[in-house]
Amino acid sequence: MNKILDRTAKKYLLINGEKVETANYAPLYSPYSREQIADIAMADATLTKQAITAAYEAKDIIGEMPAYQRAQILEDVVKILTDRAEEAATIISTESAKPIVFAKAEVARTIETYKFSAEEAKRIQGETIPFDAASGGVGRIGYTIKEPIGVIGAITPFNFPLNLVAHKVGPAIAAGNSIVLKPASQTPLSALFIAEVFEEAGLPAGVLNVVTGPGGVVGEAMVEDDRVKMVTFTGSPRVGIGISNKAGLKKTTLELGSNSALIIDKDVEIDEIIDRCVMGAFSNQGQVCISLQRVYVHEDRYEEFVEKFATATKQLKMGDPLDSETYISSLITPGELERTLGWIEETKQSNATILTGGEAQDGILEPTIITDADSCLKVSCQEVFAPIVVVNKIASVEEAVNLVNDSQFGLQAGIYTNNVKHALYASKKLEVGGVMINDVPTYRVDQMPYGGLKDSGTGREGIKYAVEEMTELKLIVWNQG
Structure with a gap:
């Protein structure tokens, strides 16, 4: 050292x-x-x-x-x-x-x-x-x-x-x-x-x-x-x-690159997936090619998910990367921090809500959850590569799949569901290189094929x-x- x-x-x-x-x-x-x-x-x-x-x-x-x-x-x-x-x-x-x-x-x-x-x-x-x-x-x-x-x-x-x-x-x-x-x-x-x-x-x-x-x-x-x-x-x-x-x-x-998305169906036990969603969105400050950037939650489970996701996110410790308790540390350069704060500022000028985070503390961007974000905002349609995740409400898996596919990217996507038909539909219709059933899109092991479509x-x-x-x-x- x-x-x-x-x-x-x-x-x-x-x-x-x-x-x-x-x-x-x-x-x-x-x-x-x-x-x-x-x-x-x-x-x-x-x-x-x-x-x-x-x-x-x-x-x-x-x-x-x-x-x-x-x-x-x-x-x-x-x-x-x-x-x-x-x-x-x-x-x-x-x-x-x-x-x-x-x-x-x-x-x-x-x-x-x-x-x-x-x-x-x-x-x-x-x-x-x-x-x-x-x-x-x-x-x-x-x-x-x-x-x-x-x-x-x-x-x-x-x-x-x-x-x-x-x-x-x-x-x-x-x-x-x-x-x-x-x-x-x-x-x-x-x-x-x-x-x-x-x-x-x-x-x-x-x-x-x-x-x-x-x-x-x-x-x-x-x-x-x-x-x-x-x-x-x-x-x-x-x-x-x-x-x-x-x-x-x-x-x-x-x-x-990517702006990986997750679909959460109405039959999912929210408590069982929160930790995975936190990891998917915020591990390595969100600087992961398949980091969870967009979440589409069925309207029946939306309020519960948002509340529990925000509560868990607020518990994450920020600080020195060499501290074993640290979960969130600095982005790779000061320029990246400035860029992401600019994207958050754009979001603040819209009808979206900054649910948690949105600011920097001692040069570290707080883990940020944004709700009701329009698909044209940079945090939605571009690759954010930061601890920022957008959560939106959907009425059906079909609607969610269309929203996931409305992207220039297509690396990986995930869906949590107990409905076999919905899982099969998503696996067929999602325009990505890899579909994770009952897991976040951030899942990867090193022997699996890994790559994407589109950009x-x-x-x-x-x-x-x-x-x-x-x-x-x-x-x-x-x-x-």
Whole structure:
């Protein structure tokens, strides 16, 4: 911990297994205390190209490594990370202001993610094709194999700085690819930490390169370089669409955003779901891609839900992210606090009601519940990425589904109901990548397919599904003559 908070600590790029200095460094500040916690190397296009070269030269080393050896490296990462879990959680909490209780949960999930990656490394397989099913195929046999794609450019966000790195690095290595990783500018320490772990686990130099610096410089160089065969990005729709437009025929996986919704039917026991709704809306200050942002409650249960949800929300402790009792801490930057306060101010000018919160205390946004918000307000129709949730009344599940679908996003949604027909209707009609029956849309485990529709992006994460994205299918046909 002392090393992390050393104001003079310099963090370098990691290229081809070496720490590389840069001409420029930028101070990294704690989102909570605003104290400087490190100096971060700022890469330019030339150094990014150098990292791509290292990855390109290492792609055959990892690509030709037997599956059991790739799996063993990932298993060793699991062991090392398990031993250093407390350190990892402290790094996450310090650089992102994620409350330590959630940071520890992230580390536990990251360990599982690398476990799944080790397992999937041994499951990459093709299939045989019945060529004689066609008259022209008689006398031939064929099968498919999956080959690593090569160099992968990975651009990761701040909100899960260890686990969302794992969702790109784990399957990439499992599939036999090399990586150039560009972590979020506010949370580079977690990425540099896991790179150390991989080095200790025996990953060959050049397979994982970490390049910190401006996204417009580093990311641009990745997208434009023909040696990078795939870009996997998690972040804002604006940046993701820009990557897609410039990528050409390069593969992309883009997880871009959401304003996830929950439907609560009239037959639901409200007491049984309040804690899940609080977690869904306010864990990590609402800075979760599938954070619960919109709730549509049947009119028969609306008053009860709103009252109990507000009561539970008012109990949440705000403060230092390293305090084990803290549930809500600072947003990632002061600019994000200003933005969200501006959105709340817009809401105050409407007919909506600020039921709880709506203000900042010592630089921390209070967990905020808004009722009767029009769908055109920013807190309703855009991605708020803050501890703000909108609760509205509906007369039927059909009405709620239409309101959920009235969005540019479509990542995940949830419905609480004891009515099978309503559950089936929602699962069919909701325009999202994942529907959670009797749970909040914030639910995710790391082996499930994860991705969305509309402006929420393209492609799927989840280890098995990411491996599919990170491999090329090759067909082999034998003419038996």
